[in-house]
Amino acid sequence: MTAGASLSVACVGAGYFARFHHAAWARIAGARLTAIADRDWPRAQEAADAVGGRAYDDPARMLADAEADIIDLIVPPPAQPELLDIALAAQPRAIICQKPFGPSIEVAKQMCARAEAAGIPLIVHENFRFQPWYRRAKAEIAAGTLGDLHQVTFRLRTGDGQGPGAYLDRQPYFQTMPRLLIHETAVHWVDTFRYLMGPIRAVQADLRRMNPAIAGEDAGYVIFHFDDGRRALFDGNRHLDHAADNHRLTLGEAMIEGTNGTLTLDGQGALSRRAFGTQEAEVILSAQAYDGFAGDCVHALQSHVIDALAGRAPFENLASDYMVVRRVEAAIYEAAETGAKVEVPDG
Numbered sequence: 001m002t003a004g005a006s007l008s009v010a011c012v013g014a015g016y017f018a019r020f021h022h023a024a025w026a027r028i029a030g031a032r033l034t035a036i037a038d039r040d041w042p043r044a045q046e047a048a049d050a051v052g053g054r055a056y057d058d059p060a061r062m063l064a065d066a067e068a069d070i071i072d073l074i075v076p077p078p079a080q081p082e083l084l085d086i087a088l089a090a091q092p093r094a095i096i097c098q099k100p101f102g103p104s105i106e107v108a109k110q111m112c113a114r115a116e117a118a119g120i121p122l123i124v125h126e127n128f129r130f131q132p133w134y135r136r137a138k139a140e141i142a143a144g145t146l147g148d149l150h151q152v153t154f155r156l157r158t159g160d161g162q163g164p165g166a167y168l169d170r171q172p173y174f175q176t177m178p179r180l181l182i183h184e185t186a187v188h189w190v191d192t193f194r195y196l197m198g199p200i201r202a203v204q205a206d207l208r209r210m211n212p213a214i215a216g217e218d219a220g221y222v223i224f225h226f227d228d229g230r231r232a233l234f235d236g237n238r239h240l241d242h243a244a245d246n247h248r249l250t251l252g253e254a255m256i257e258g259t260n261g262t263l264t265l266d267g268q269g270a271l272s273r274r275a276f277g278t279q280e281a282e283v284i285l286s287a288q289a290y291d292g293f294a295g296d297c298v299h300a301l302q303s304h305v306i307d308a309l310a311g312r313a314p315f316e317n318l319a320s321d322y323m324v325v326r327r328v329e330a331a332i333y334e335a336a337e338t339g340a341k342v343e344v345p346d347g
Contacts, residue, residue: 010033011025012038014047015043017293022036022047034066036056059083063089069309074098076098088115095115097124108326124319128192136285147276150231150257154189156234157241157242158248161211161238179216189234190329197224200226204335204341207220217336220236221234247267327347
């Protein structure tokens with residue numbers, strides 16, 4: 001990409017979460033959102049009007065017309081394989097695909113193989129590692145501020161899972177997903193934990209369904225095993241809440257603990273550091289108002305793709321690398337079903 005040039009972007013999908021993608025692309029220097037496709041024509045038109053792009057009700061026709069540098073597939077797993085093939089045929093410079101990636105591990109592997117054969121980078125839109133508090137936490141760990149990192153804990157408390165109307169106002173398909181808490185939500189922390197702590201070697205899990213109105217699990221604990229005896233704990237319950245003005249900013253609270261100190265993330269997005277042996281904590285990232293979703297992480301991920309295409313950074317979460325998240329997810333469900341500690345298989 002030459003200085004001053006911008007990359008054209010075409011988005012497939014105009015559902016609830018797609019609006020965060022569209023709005024972020026419209027704010028990114030070096031990108032031009034030119035087209036949005038959704039088979040629901042009024043929804044496509046409304047989304048395109050909001051950002052000044054052209055609307056389509058046929059993704060194939062849009063991708064044939066748009067000649068996009070970047071194609072952003074903002075669709076659920078069942079729709080991804082077919083749309084990926086259409087996107088690959090359009091020969092963009094990169095394709096981004098929403099998580100959960102692929103309707104199954106087997107299909108996800110096939111999707112990776114097709115992208116690799118075409119020589120087109122395929123990036124999974126896993127954005128939680130791009131939240132500002134986790135980027136700062138990673139920098140603190142790398143700088144040795146915490147000493148030897150021993151454990152990370154995240155308590156998910158979204159407060160949106162109670163009663164027969166749970167999720168209906170935002171993502172009603174949550175009610176019918178046979179696997180919910182891990183497959184749809186906790187995979188964010190599978191990726192975040194590996195970003196902070198390195199490869200996940202094994203898992204233990206205790207999952208349960210608290211709301212009889214839904215199909216999948218909505219609460220549970222997962223213990224992640226890393227090298228050198230390090231651990232992470234995901235403690236999730238979608239019925240309970242946490243102290244926050246916006247429960248979808250951080251979705252809960254975290255602690256990152258080492259021999260020299262502890263980082264604490266609160267529900268307002270403030271990250272504090274307390275030195276070992278002391279009582280006072282210093283705020284190292286203040287709570288603030290962010291554009292977009294959850295610390296503007298959608299914007300951060302999409303900006304990262306622009307930077308990677310310009311050669312300013314290596315790609316994070318290429319689909320071939322992200323397959324480990326799918327393998328960890330499968331291991332979590334196996335651990336919950338068997339009650340055993342399950343090793344995460346190599347690719």
